[in-house]
Amino acid sequence: MDELLKRYNSPLEELLAQSRAFMGNDVEFCGLINAKNGRCSEDCHYCAQSSHYKTHAIIHSLVSVDEVVRAAKEAQANGATRFAIVTSGHSPDDNDLAQICEMIGAINALGLKSCASLGILNELQAVKLRIAGLSRYHHNINTSRSYYPSISTTHRYEDRINTCKLAKDAGLELCSGVIVGMGETQAAH
Numbered sequence: 416m417d418e419l420l421k422r423y424n425s426p427l428e429e430l431l432a433q434s435r436a437f438m439g440n441d442v443e444f445c446g447l448i449n450a451k452n453g454r455c456s457e458d459c460h461y462c463a464q465s466s467h468y469k470t471h472a473i474i475h476s477l478v479s480v481d482e483v484v485r486a487a488k489e490a491q492a493n494g495a496t497r498f499a500i501v502t503s504g505h506s507p508d509d510n511d512l513a514q515i516c517e518m519i520g521a522i523n524a525l526g527l528k529s530c531a532s533l534g535i536l537n538e539l540q541a542v543k544l545r546i547a548g549l550s551r552y553h554h555n556i557n558t559s560r561s562y563y564p565s566i567s568t569t570h571r572y573e574d575r576i577n578t579c580k581l582a583k584d585a586g587l588e589l590c591s592g593v594i595v596g597m598g599e600t601q602a603a604h
Contacts, residue, residue: 423595443529446490450518451477451502451511475509477502483518487525498522499530499553505570506534516547523548530590535538535570536578541585552582553590562599 422430452475487498500518507515515533522529531544532553544552556575557563563572582589 418494423592444493444495445497445499446487446493446495447499447530448478448483449502450500450515451475451504477514478586480514480517480521484521484525487522487527489524491527495519497528497530497551498525499532501532501553501584502534504534506536506596507540512540512543516543519547521545534578535574536581538581538585541581541587545585545587549587551588551590552578554578554582555594556590556601557594558597562597566597 452473483500487495490498500515502511502515512533513529519529519531528550529548530551530553531549533540533544534554536544536554537550541552554575556572556579558566558572560572565596579589579591
């Protein structure tokens, strides 16, 4: 815990210097499309897409493959080397997953590396995404295990951790982080 608090309170330049030891100085540009927005059944307290709150968020179903290709081409023209599909919701249903797999193929065909943030996955979904050509899965942990019930009651911390493990087990790169400042304290839980 002391090491985490030290890093949390470190100056940005120091953190960047530490990360260079692992990542080098290369910067990767990623574009993304909000491919499905709103009507989320989850109650994540920080999210405007949750159907549990009145936020006036724009709601739309999964966009078409053509819309994703247009957005990916625009991102590529602006220097992106990766393109991410981001959707609201607990996890993709079978129909959405099939269409997302088509999107992944179309993104890859443009010469971009495909990424996705689709919520909580099961093993079969993770494997299907990898077979479709997905290179990286984005899935944030959000907060600590002990504080998680204060953030969401519709899924568990373990669901998040399991999704990260399933993505890695399926052969996907993983991009994961936390959101700090949602009411956590420095006291050990």
